[in-house]
Amino acid sequence: MIYYVEDDDNIRKLALYALHQQGIDAEGFSCDSEFKAAVEKRVPDAVLLDIMLPDTDGLEILRRLRADQGTAQVPIMMLTAKDAELDKVIALDGGADDYLTKPFSLMELTSRCRALLRRGGMTKQVSDSLELAGIVLSPSHRRVTVDGTELKLTLREFDLLEYLMRKPGIVFSREALLQSVWGWDFDGGSRTVDVHVQTLRQKLSDHAHLIETVRGVGYRFAEAAE
Structure with missing residues (x-):
């Protein structure tokens, strides 16, 4: 279980949604008093902390957690x-x-959260790799291979491929992909998604067809590809 302390409701809810979508248990709190009460009932496996909070500075919460034997690790x-x-x-x-x-992409957030959980010995909560139609993607190592050959992907290309591969057959609009992969504060247009899909397809070469265009809607990873 991850605890997230953030007083901005929109950011907190969006981040929690992204974590839940990746199969990571997480709970949010708007202030330190709520967070402290939850920790007394259950010590989390990892903590996400904003610094500028309404009641207690995040750095002060950090010091308190490190000084307490129950939460020091x-x-x-x-x-x-x-x-x-x-x-x-x-x-x-x-x-x-x-x-x-901030602003951070939700895919980067979930990737870093998986790293935190591994550090805390909770790797069983999430799958360490995805394998579909000859493509093997390892979030923990930020590594992709196609038929055994490693691909060199940029940060956003990797996050985009991971997001699509996690839900094969599901169609995502360009706006949904921008929000989830680039982050809610990204000020670029939907053309950014098209450009990254194009370069990703080029790198996938013979497997480019796995990223399908749904005209008038967006993109999806092929559900049952040969």
């Missing part, structure tokens, strides 16, 4: 708009295991 990732190098150094030196700045 729980993996913690900071999710915050504070992107200065000094902020990152303070958080990491204070005991954070990871630091992700």
Whole structure:
């Protein structure tokens, strides 16, 4: 179970939805008082923390968790708009295991959460690899092979392929893909998705047909491909 402390309702709900879609148990809290009460009932397997919270600073929560014997070993990732190098150094030196700045893509978030859970010994919660029609994708290693040959993909190409492969046969609109793969604050147009699909198909070569275009709607990964 992951606990996520974030006072922005939209960000928290969207992130929790993305985690649930990937089979990761997660619960959200809008403030430290709610979070503290939940920890007293059940210690989570990992924690996601915003820094600027209404009642207690996220860094103070981090220090408290690290000082408590019951939560000292729980993996913690900071999710915050504070992107200065000094902020990152303070958080990491204070005991954070990871630091992700807003805006972030939901696929990157779920990938990093899987890493946190592995660090905490909870790898059984999610599948470590996907294998469909000769394509093997490993989220933990950020590695893709096609018929045994490794592909060199960019960050977004990898996230896009993973997102489509996790739900073969399901059609996703360009807007849905932008929101899930690029993040809710991405200000580029839907043409970005088309460009990435095109380059991804080029790299997939003989397997390019697996990413199907649904005219007027968006894209899907072939459900039953040879």
